[in-house]
Amino acid sequence: MFKLVSYALPFILNAPSKKSANHFARLLAAYFTMCLAVLMILTAVIILIATTYNAVVAFAAVGGALLASASLFVYIINSPNRKRKNLSASTSASTDPIGKFLPEAIKSHPTIQTLLSQIGENPITAAAAAVTIGALISKEFFED
Known part of the structure; x- marks a missing residue:
């Protein structure tokens, strides 16, 4: 399984972005x-x-x-960056199918907001990373 993931890694990292x-x-x-x-x-x-x-x-x-x-x-x-609230992450969390189940305390955390905004910007890369991590976890736990 690790061999397959290592072969797929270049495709995951070079996933197309939204800008042409x-x-x-x-x-x-x-x-x-x-x-x-x-x-x-x-x-x-x-x-x-x-x-x-x-x-x-x-x-x-x-x-x-x-x-x-x-x-x-x-x-x-x-100069040090001022902390800015990421409004797009909070709005995307409310419209996201999984993000709408998150509690408000977690949605307001800056790390979660950054993560949700990165997922919103690169959905293909996020999905590929989630599939890869899920495959590795299932391999470890279920020994397929």
């Missing part, structure tokens, strides 16, 4: 367009400052602004 390749291509095109727009705006700002002052001051001003914004982004990214 077209969505990824559109997202990549949007990011590329945004980078190009930022590059054009920065070039215009450098030219504007260079005509008023000189090129050294223009590059120093734009470089300083970019350094300040990058430092702000790093600070925001590394």
Whole structure:
């Protein structure tokens, strides 16, 4: 049984997600367009400052602004995350066939909310993992 599970593991881990390749291509095109727009705006700002002052001051001003914004982004990214209530997990627990039988005390626990939201995001992977765990448990208990 363990041999079969080890063969199925790559298929379980590479289960399809809800987002398609077209969505990824559109997202990549949007990011590329945004980078190009930022590059054009920065070039215009450098030219504007260079005509008023000189090129050294223009590059120093734009470089300083970019350094300040990058430092702000790093600070925001590394700041500790605030605890947020996951409303989608609680609503999915009430509509889920198994989640509706859970007591309210368990539904409000952050770990259970995270688990229910992960199951809602990847139902194929969750089902495959549940079948695999069930097969291993039945093999251990019933010695088939």
